[in-house]
Amino acid sequence: MTTIRPATENDIPVITAIYRHHVLNGTGTFETTPPEEKEMAGRRADVLARNLPYLVLEENSIVRGFAYCNWFKPRPAYRFSAEDSIYLAPDAAGKGYGRLLLTELMAQAERAGVRKMLAVIGDSQNLGSIGVHRNCGFTHIGVMRSCGWKFDRWLDVVLMERSLGLGDSTAPAP
Numbered sequence: 001m002t003t004i005r006p007a008t009e010n011d012i013p014v015i016t017a018i019y020r021h022h023v024l025n026g027t028g029t030f031e032t033t034p035p036e037e038k039e040m041a042g043r044r045a046d047v048l049a050r051n052l053p054y055l056v057l058e059e060n061s062i063v064r065g066f067a068y069c070n071w072f073k074p075r076p077a078y079r080f081s082a083e084d085s086i087y088l089a090p091d092a093a094g095k096g097y098g099r100l101l102l103t104e105l106m107a108q109a110e111r112a113g114v115r116k117m118l119a120v121i122g123d124s125q126n127l128g129s130i131g132v133h134r135n136c137g138f139t140h141i142g143v144m145r146s147c148g149w150k151f152d153r154w155l156d157v158v159l160m161e162r163s164l165g166l167g168d169s170t171a172p173a174p
Contacts (some may be wrong), residue, residue: 004104007056013035014063014086018087027123027155030148053108057101064092067101072118081116098132110164117162124156138162
């Protein structure tokens, strides 16, 4: 049985392990040194302090992935735009978990007042992430060419966006 729930402090070791794999083996993140559990717990606390969602997906009570969003930039004018992050366990790709996590993340972010979800996807060859976002209604808005250096090669960043709820059709509540 697949469930999505808020991440807890008890999930930090598996979240850290999943992210560590992506830092060491993937180009979806431009980090090159895997953060320790204390750092990952602090990042989770930062997201929750902003009243934004931080989720895990479980399959048969085993965490298979996590997702969260955080403000796109720290300046106050960005407070209705959030950037999503989704990471799956190495053997969980291709099972629809990314789509499930992103769909629930967007629903919870909208309830938290987010009007625009942004995807800042590491590596223009990251076809899985690009496809998940496209399948969830994101549109391509640009590519920043060769702005990251990892694994001895230049990496692009793909930018995608999706409006949530009323988007920019009305002014947000004060």
